[in-house]
Amino acid sequence: MVYQIVAVTIKEIKVLLRDKRAFTGLFILPIAFILVMTTALQGVFDAGGNNHPIDLLVVNQDHGAIAAKVVADLSSATGLTLIEEQDSQPITRAIAENLIAARTYSLALIFPADFSDRIINAASNPSAEKALVSFITDPAVGNQLLSPVKGLVEGYIDREASVAQAPIQTRQFFNQMASAAPDGQAGFIRNLGARFAAQMSGAQDSTAQNLGFDIQVLPPAKFQAVRYPSSAEQNVPGYMIYGVFFIITIISASLFREKNEGTFRRLQSAPISRTALLIGKLLPYYLLNLVQIALMLLVGIVVFHIGLGSHPLGLVPLSLATAAAATGLGLLVTSLGKNQEQVGNLSTVLSIVLSALGGVMVPVYVMPAFMQKLSLAIPQAWALTGFQDVIVRGQGFEAILPVVGVLMGFALAFWALALRLFRFD
Amino acid sequence: MNSEILIVRNLSKSYRTVSAVQDLSFTIMRGEIFGLLGPNGAGKSTTLAILAGLLPPSTGQITLDGLDLSKNLTTAKARIGLVPQDIALYPTLSARDNLVFWGRIYGLRGKELQKRIDEVLEIVQLTDRANELVNVYSGGMKRRINLAIGLLHQPEILFLDEPTVGVDPQSRNAIFKAVEALNHAGLTVIYTTHYMEEAERLCQRVAIIDHGQIIAMDTPANLVRSQGLSVIRLSILDGLIGSVEQQVRELPMVREVNRQDHTLNIHVQDAQKTLMEVLQITRGLSAQVTALEILNASLETVFLNLTGKNLRE
Secondary structure, three states, rough: OOOHHHHHHHHHHHHHHOOHHHHHHHHHHHHHHHHHHHOHHHHHHHHOOOOOEEEEEEEEOOOOOOOHHHHHHHHHOEEEEEEEEOOOOOOHHHHHHHHHHOOOOOEEEEEOOHHHHHHHHHOOOOOOOOOOOOEEEEOOOHHHHHHHHHHHHHHHHHHHHHHHHOOOOOHHHHHHHHHHOOOHHHHHHHHHHEEEEHHHHHHOOOOOOOOOOOOOOOOOOOOOOOOOOOOHHHHHHHHHHHHHHHHHHOOOOOOOOHHHOHHHHHHOOOOOOOOHHHHHHHHHHHHHHHHHHHHHHHHHHHHHOOOOOOOOOHHHHHHHHHHHHHHHHHHHHHHHHOOOHHHHHHHHHHHHHHHHHHOOOOOOOHHHHHHHHHHHHHHHHHHHHHHHHHHHHOOOOHHHHHHHHHHHHHHHHHHHHHHHOOOOO | OOOOOEEEEEEEEEEEOOOEEEEEEEEOOOHHHHHHHOOOOOOOOHHHHHHOOOOOEEEEEEEEEEEEEOOOHHHHHHHHEOOOOOOOOOOOEEEHHHHHHHHHHHHHHHHHHHHHHHHHHHHHOHHOOOOHHHHHOOHHHHHHHHHHHHHOOOOOOOEEEEOOOOOOHHHHHHHHHHHHHHHOOOEEEEEEEEEHHHHHHHEEEEEEEEOOEEEEEEEEHHHHHHHHEEEEEEEOOOOHHHHHHHHOOOOOOEEEEEOOOOOOEEOOHHHHHHHHHHHHHHHHHOOOOOOOOOEEEEEHHHHHHHHOOOOOO
16 A cells, blocks of 8 residues: 555656646745745835834924934934935925935925924913924825834924923923012022023933933743844745645646546556545645745745744644645645536635735734634634744744644644545546 | 356446446456447446446446455456546656556556566557657557556456547557457457447457447357348438338338438348349339448447447437
8 A cells, every 4th residue: 555655646746747837836936925025025024123224304494403303313213214415415395205206215204494493482382383293205105114203203302392391391480489489589489490491401412311211122921032023034934835725726636637537537446545545646745835835944044044933843843734734625625626627716716815814915913803813714824823933933842732733623624524525536 | 268257247337317237247258358339328338337346336246257346346456457438647747657657556566567568568569659748649649558557467357448439540450459469368358349340350249238238249240140131221302201111111121121310221131132122112202312321231230220220329
């Protein structure tokens, strides 16, 4: 029986090696996706990081000093590159708008001429008109890029406005106290207020100020990632899983070819059991899945320098379970159809739709709640979670066992149902 | 040809309301070429599929060289060679790769496998083309490799299901020669076909099947002698065919007349003598003859006599 299984496996590998469509679907397509999508989405995944800072045009029309201080604060922030000049000339609003319209840059920050005046007025007159800071942005730029920059700018403006308003408000407070004080003490209180205000103003080099706090970003303690995922670390496992599950299209085409060409029927006239025949037939696809995983991780490592986490051996059971689920699904899909066209369409749609629902193309966490729940029933989602657990979150063998268990559960269910429904004729 | 190799008793196969094979019983002798003849859909391929273990019978018993097929299917399969009507090959592999694969499935390995591959390639006369991909082969060459696969494991009995359908004369001749040579070497062959000339050339005995039943079984010579009336096939243009049929039936040498639209099949002992009398009738009735054909006694006319229809219908 083993000899016959090996014979079927060798034959299938020879047939596969001559099948350009299978080769394209299983290797070229996912690798192309990995290369293109990882490169294309680098700006989105890594935007704001030291390697891919966000370019921000700055137009400072402020006649006062506060906007300049905000700009100084922003220039010291990581993840932003401020562009204030073009051809040694300060950028004007018109220039900024042209550069964005030409898609040279995506974001511009405009401080109006009366920015400082209005902030200072607001210190003594809370109902005074507020300063209006503008962002000019390409409408195609998503909130994921705009929101963090906007938050950062708001934070620095808030800080510099507070610093500018504090002496004025202090002096006002003491003046009000002096107005209510007996004549002999009023002068003393006013002087005290002026000295406080002067001292506050003198100490207002906000950029050199130690505010007494800093911010750091950490993963949960049980995750052992030393850093957060790059575009490649998100996309390589994602499109690798897409490629692995594309095997259902190739398996169904191959099984129906055997049926249509009469070779399955002829094989049944030979002294080989149906079990041996199916094992021999599907074993190459299982092995092919493992080769796919190894090759695509290699592409990730060589081209995009991704790491494999702190416990790369965890990838072994994960790969074995993912391949078992993918080949089982391939056999099940074949069992559900009556002819090659029907199954061909079904398998193509399934391999794309299930990959999308599984978070391969769009992360599951950005999907609506019902789709997130739906993804729990999608093997691709579990596989992606498992690979990201190891590669991105640095988890080890024990931590990913539940995911491996779920994937093996999918595999067993697919295989059991498929073997019940499969027809050799 | 001295002992029974295959005994079939009361074999039937039904699909819900359709009865594909009905109560077939026959015996095949060792070293015999036995023909299963019948038109498309007669039940030949179903019978062969049951005999080869591809389909379970609804009822009946098959004994292969003393083995009850229902209880010893795997053992029996190793002793059977099946050449199906479909060209069951892997077209993107070479002929040799196909043979290697099928040989391994039958347990052949190493030098023995290579030796058998060389031998069967020699038998089907494709040694010099063995390393070419099957998908560049002609239909006839594919059929020859199809045959070669059935021979690889040196079966005791070979089932050939319509092995010459759609092949060129060169390949057909190569297949005939191969079957004859194998039979001379002692191989038992069951050969299904709807080409009567093939059955007459190759088969020592034939069974004629129609609607899933055997309607005649004997040597081709005995069948022709006992059932093989000559047939005069006469087509009449106008509405006088009824009058012609009535007068022809009264001729002394005419055994039977079948009418199909504007054609009469006139079954006679001696076609040459009766032809003149038939033509005199048409002339006397001023009936316009549009086609005239004489079929001498053969398996073709045996089938026509037995069923009233042509084998290729």
